[in-house]
Amino acid sequence: MHFTNRFFLLMGAISTILISFTSCNSGGGGDTIAIGEFASLTGKEATFGISSHEGTLLAIEEINAAGGVLGKKLTLKTEDDQTKPGEPANAVNKLIFKDGVIAILGEVASSRSLEAAPICQKNKIPMISPASTNPTVTQTGDYIFRVCFTDTFQGAALANFASGTLKAKKVAVLTDVKSDYSKGLAKSFKEKFSTSGGKIGSELDFNGGDKDFKGQLTAIKSDAPDAIFIPGYYNDVALICIQAKQLGMNIPIFGGDGWESESLLTIGKDAVEGHYFSTHCSPDQGTPEMTNFVAAYKKRFNGKTPDAMAVLGYDSAMVLIDAIKRAKTTESTALRDAIAATKDFSGASGKFSLNAERDAVKALVFIQIKNGKFTYNATVNP
Amino acid sequence: MVYGVLRFINFAHSDVLMLGAFTAFYISPMIDKNLGSQSTLGCIMVFVIAAAICACLGILIERLAYRPLRNRPKLTVLITAIGVSLLIEFTGQNEHVFGAAPLPFPQLLPEQSIHLGNLVISSNDVLTVGVTVILLIAMWLIVQKTRIGTAMRAVSFNQQAASLMGIPVDKIISFTFGLGSALAAIAGILYAMKAPGIDPLMGVQPGLRAFVAAVLGGIGNLPGAVIGGVLLGLLETFAGGIPGLSNYRDGIAFAILILILLFKPAGLLGKATVEKV
Numbered sequence: 001m002h003f004t005n006r007f008f009l010l011m012g013a014i015s016t017i018l019i020s021f022t023s024c025n026s027g028g029g030g031d032t033i034a035i036g037e038f039a040s041l042t043g044k045e046a047t048f049g050i051s052s053h054e055g056t057l058l059a060i061e062e063i064n065a066a067g068g069v070l071g072k073k074l075t076l077k078t079e080d081d082q083t084k085p086g087e088p089a090n091a092v093n094k095l096i097f098k099d100g101v102i103a104i105l106g107e108v109a110s111s112r113s114l115e116a117a118p119i120c121q122k123n124k125i126p127m128i129s130p131a132s133t134n135p136t137v138t139q140t141g142d143y144i145f146r147v148c149f150t151d152t153f154q155g156a157a158l159a160n161f162a163s164g165t166l167k168a169k170k171v172a173v174l175t176d177v178k179s180d181y182s183k184g185l186a187k188s189f190k191e192k193f194s195t196s197g198g199k200i201g202s203e204l205d206f207n208g209g210d211k212d213f214k215g216q217l218t219a220i221k222s223d224a225p226d227a228i229f230i231p232g233y234y235n236d237v238a239l240i241c242i243q244a245k246q247l248g249m250n251i252p253i254f255g256g257d258g259w260e261s262e263s264l265l266t267i268g269k270d271a272v273e274g275h276y277f278s279t280h281c282s283p284d285q286g287t288p289e290m291t292n293f294v295a296a297y298k299k300r301f302n303g304k305t306p307d308a309m310a311v312l313g314y315d316s317a318m319v320l321i322d323a324i325k326r327a328k329t330t331e332s333t334a335l336r337d338a339i340a341a342t343k344d345f346s347g348a349s350g351k352f353s354l355n356a357e358r359d360a361v362k363a364l365v366f367i368q369i370k371n372g373k374f375t376y377n378a379t380v381n382p
Numbered sequence: 383m384v385y386g387v388l389r390f391i392n393f394a395h396s397d398v399l400m401l402g403a404f405t406a407f408y409i410s411p412m413i414d415k416n417l418g419s420q421s422t423l424g425c426i427m428v429f430v431i432a433a434a435i436c437a438c439l440g441i442l443i444e445r446l447a448y449r450p451l452r453n454r455p456k457l458t459v460l461i462t463a464i465g466v467s468l469l470i471e472f473t474g475q476n477e478h479v480f481g482a483a484p485l486p487f488p489q490l491l492p493e494q495s496i497h498l499g500n501l502v503i504s505s506n507d508v509l510t511v512g513v514t515v516i517l518l519i520a521m522w523l524i525v526q527k528t529r530i531g532t533a534m535r536a537v538s539f540n541q542q543a544a545s546l547m548g549i550p551v552d553k554i555i556s557f558t559f560g561l562g563s564a565l566a567a568i569a570g571i572l573y574a575m576k577a578p579g580i581d582p583l584m585g586v587q588p589g590l591r592a593f594v595a596a597v598l599g600g601i602g603n604l605p606g607a608v609i610g611g612v613l614l615g616l617l618e619t620f621a622g623g624i625p626g627l628s629n630y631r632d633g634i635a636f637a638i639l640i641l642i643l644l645f646k647p648a649g650l651l652g653k654a655t656v657e658k659v
């Protein structure tokens with residue numbers, strides 16, 4: 001008796017879930033257009049996900065306020081992947097099959113974009129990554145795009161920066177082995193730096209989320225390089241800089257766009273002072289698109305200054321919306337072709353076009369941390 | 383400690399560690415206002431208050447989540463523990479609680495680097511070792527020399543027999559949880575002082591390490607846990623400093639765990655016990 005009761009309860013629960021699944025399967029039709037987004041809203045790299053989400057949301061809200069696209073309003077379906085491997089696949093599957101989205105925006109981190117990309121490609125759903133710089137992301141297939149530069153470009157720019165601005169002859173490299181972004185950027189940096197006559201000193205690894213880096217730093221210190229290159233994410237970088245300072249290492253430390261987050265400054269404090277990183281854009285770059293975006297973002301999110309991830313989140317949504325307008329349909333093949341044809345697009349991050357590899361061709365900026373602020377240092381054109 | 387008494391791994395322990403760091407994060411500005419920043423007394427106050435708050439939280443967790451399951455199979459309690467842990471972690475990540483982004487932990491004491499030739503030791507590390515030694519002695523005294531310690535050992539040995547002898551088992555278990563959680567809070571603050579970015583998931587890695595260290599030394603054995611911890615830390619740091627090995631740093635911890643479980647299941651200092659059938 002007891003058993004049958006439970007059994008019926010279970011059956012009831014399952015059927016309720018099934019019903020709710022089938023009844024929601026609408027998204028594409030009707031009088032709204034559903035756009036999917038997956039981002040790391042919680043977990044280790046949460047500030048990235050939150051920033052890109054806010055940028056994307058702002059873009060959708062602006063378009064809806066101006067009357068939508070093709071006479072329809074846009075709805076943004078957001079899924080949190082918790083900064084965890086495995087979750088992007090769940091998120092994207094849900095967006096495609098349950099919410100019936102016409103395109104997907106995401107993710108900042110290359111590892112998680114790489115996980116979602118094959119699923120989007122297989123289901124012919126265009127995916128636009130705001131900030132995944134690993135070259136392999138868009139090599140997944142012809143439905144995968146990005147609105148940022150790749151690490152091949154970024155790594156080369158960083159190598160030139162190390163030998164040019166920093167005048168470094170020997171550079172130590174500290175890579176996050178958990179991240180495809182970090183490994184890819186380290187590789188392209190090392191190739192360019194050694195072919196242009198520089199020497200790579202000790203090469204050490206860490207796992208994203210580690211708290212103690214003294215083992216690696218002591219080894220680097222005894223090798224005495226001129227600078228340290230850390231292609232990592234802000235949370236680890238802040239701790240590495242603090243511990244490097246404790247060990248009395250006064251050499252410049254530099255990295256890529258993974259550094260950019262307010263958390264780097266609030267946690268690293270004076271330990272990150274004077275260090276450099278390259279990124280996609282700077283709120284101070286003075287183009288009208290950027291100025292308008294910064295003003296709108298500050299108004300919408302309580303005076304918060306947008307970082308590069310927010311700008312790229314906004315641009316990824318705007319590129320998609322622009323493509324929908326040009327395609328005059330949300331049918332996937334036509335939409336894909338329209339995105340691929342994006343040319344001289346005036347985004348908040350700057351003017352860019354998508355090349356044949358579906359990557360954005362655009363400039364890169366160097367930022368130095370001065371007096372506890374991200375300060376614009378230089379621009380490198382492709 | 384909790385394992386010793388209740389024979390189940392409290393997965394939420396690592397989250398109490400996190401809560402300890404966050405409690406300190408919120409109370410230290412208040413204490414700074416009254417006692418001036420980075421004062422020794424203020425620092426001690428932060429430790430004591432955070433430990434007290436977390437002790438209450440630990441007792442609360444036990445009361446709500448584990449006590450109702452006291453007579454259920456161990457596996458039920460174990461899974462509940464995982465559930466409690468996830469609940470705390472993800473509640474903490476809600477933007478209205480702590481938020482998922484790392485927060486800057488304040489400096490509780492002025493930090494100095496002590497140079498001994500080529501050796502650089504941070505004053506925080508010295509503090510950590512000092513506090514650990516003091517707490518270790520205190521724990522040993524509580525468990526071995528006090529009435530409540532005797533009662534804890536009795537409950538650990540046989541719950542039923544202990545309750546027949548008039549020991550208030552529920553109260554002893556509450557106390558154990560309180561004590562364990564207070565220790566977790568202190569660990570959390572020391573950990574946050576060393577790596578001053580705190581986030582709701584900060585407890586996961588040290589929690590795993592603590593588990594490996596405890597198994598390595600022999601579960602329920604205090605000096606064993608310390609030796610296990612020191613060994614694990616040294617091995618990981620050495621691995622971290624060797625090019626080519628540094629990406630196996632985490633793997634090494636768990637490889638050791640597997641080896642210990644294979645060859646010396648009771649741990650380095652643990653006594654092998656015969657399971658009563």
